[in-house]
Amino acid sequence: MNNGTASRRSDDSDTGMAKLTNEVISIEREHDDEGDVDITEDTMMEEDINRAPDGGYGWFIVFGSMLVHLIIGGLERSSGILFLKFDEKFQQSAVATAWVLSLSSGLRLTLGPVCSALCNRYSHRSVAISGSILVFISMIATALSPDLTFTYFSYGFLGGVGRLFAYAPSVIIVGEYFNKKRGVAVGMATCGVGFGSLFFPTMIEMFFKVYGYFGSFLLLAGVMLNLAISGCLFRPLWLHTQMAANQVRGRQLKDLESGTELLEQKSNTNKPKQAENRLSVSSRKSKTKTKKFIDLSLLKDFRFLCFCVAILLFTASFQIAFVFIPPYAKSKGMSDLQASYAVSIAGIFDGIGRILSGIVLDLKHVKKYRIYLYNIVMFFIGLTSFIVPNIDTFGPLSVMCGVYGLLVGAYMSQKSVIIVDILGVDNLSSSFGLLICFQGIGMFIGPPIAGAMKDVSGHFGGGFYLGGSSMLCGGLILTAANALHYFRKPKPDL
Structure with missing residues (x-):
């Protein structure tokens, strides 16, 4: 009787082990097929989460964007002050002087799609930092400008393109990092324009009173370099998701070391691979969408x-x-x-x-x-x-x-x-x-x-x-x- 019971228990144990082995083998086969990436409703949901974290580091992105709006918005809202200063220095007609300001503001918007394409080709961070350097050079050149014609190039063209490269990435990247909270995030970022409009006109007027034309534009050049600091905060979304996947993998490796069961080990250790596959699919999808801007x-x-x-x-x-x-x-x-x-x-x-x-x-x-x-x-x-x-x-x-x-x-x-x-x-x-x-x-x-x-x-x-x-x-x-x-x-x- 005891031998029969022991035999049945042994058979049950063997059957259980066989089932477990079969499940592990099936899981291995599923995850070893690198070419097959199943995108179900759950994975699609995870892709959306990966594309738009809706918080976390995204709030640093909002802060960086707000600084860009503060500086560029404040400078553009000071156009009336700068109009007076250009008019006093070069003594030209109002229409000729106004073209300096219109050229810089117009280029910042008209070439927006070109800047978006550069962001897709390279990264928001690199384009924004490049823009800050261009605006810095623009202000130095304007400080040394001998006439209004050269100012069209230095402040109008060079400054307009530089502000475009700094401004457009700050708008686009906030939209990428946020989905459900996009309205709140964009509102907080664009509020920087209001703060800039509050401080910049008075600040620029004080600069010209104390330091004159040359010194004021040198100081503004230094202020514009802060755009590079904001650009450094614009971590590319693909890098952010990769870092998040590495953190998940690290936690799962710790779970493996703590001696979890074999089935859980096999499923969990393959989740990072699944996440990476989903991220690659997500990035391919996003690239496909951005081609037709x-x-x-x-x-x-x-x-x-x-x-x-x-x-x-x-x-x-x-x-x-x-x-x-x-x-x-x-x-x-x-x-x-x-x-x-x-x-x-x-x-x-x-x-x-x-x-x-x-x-x-x-x-x-x-x-x-x-x-x-x-x-x-x-x-x-x-x-x-x-x-x-x-x-x-x-x-x-x-x-x-x-x-x-x-x-x-x-x-x-x-x-x-x-x-x-x-x-x-x-x-x-x-x-x-x-x-x-x-x-x-x-x-x-x-x-x-x-x-x-x-x-x-x-x-x-x-x-x-x-x-x-x-x-x-x-x-x-x-x-x-x-x-x-x-x-x-x-x-x-x-």
Whole structure:
């Protein structure tokens, strides 16, 4: 009896060992097939997680992007101060002087797709650091500039390309590191523009008062090198995921040393290989997607095309205001410091507008009306542009600059959100590239036209009226597109 029981136990044990051995062999066969990478729902989910960590080191990416926005945004919001300094040094017409600032701002946007392609070919980090070096050289060359023509090259072309290389990677990489929290991350990063608008105009005015033209641009060159520090934080996503996979492998090797069971050992030790395979598949997929960065067929969407035209007209108006507010304030008898304060106030409320608009337009009951509210904001900015040239004292001008900054911040920060509402998230990369090209055209044409009007009329009010009219035209174009879309949209059956 005992012998029979022992025999059955032995048979059960042998059967169990045989099953375990078969399972281990099957696992080995599954994982030894390097060419076969099964992408199930779970692996696809893990790929999404690998592509967008949604936190962790991603917050250092946001911090680096915020610094880039602070420096570049602050410098561009100081265009009015720099316009006055270039005008004092070179004594040229307003339209000729305005072209220096338009060239640098326009190139930063118009060549955006080219910079995105370089980021795909190399890395966000290397492109951003290269950009900081170019901006540094640009400021040194501008400090030594003998005439306005050379300044077109030094500050306009070289500075514009350098700022492009530093700015575009800081926008793209935040979108790569975040998925579910992308709105919050982008909002925090772009808030740097508001901080830069607060500090830079006053700081640059103080530089010129104490150190003069040459010394101020030398100091600005040193400030621009901080863009390289921000660029160093832009760890490539493939490197981040590889480091994460190595950490997982290290923890699993420790588990193996602690004497886990054979089946768990075989499955766990192959998980890093699976992760690496998934990462390689994910990287191949992402490379395939980024090859077609610009899809011109998107312009066939009438609503999107109208949005691009509206952004072009908006940018022309927006750039006119920030270039000509300081000289307009001086023409009304205000001091240089008060003129810089006006720009700083607009910058403070710009940052507030970016945060508030993200919160309000993301509310559940507001989302479906988001593009219509966005359209209304455009009309209010146009009306504000008509009011500014009728103000003669610093107090009311400060209030209107605050209102203007609040509305502009709301409008600028929600561009990518509106693109997704129109075309969907799958077309975001290509559509954003097209949009910033239109925006760059607006940067080019706005200030020179307003400068020409000032040369003809002798005052700056015409530029603001031109900007307001441009903004209202853009609003009407977008309104027509929204109305057409609304009436064409199939109505639900009652």
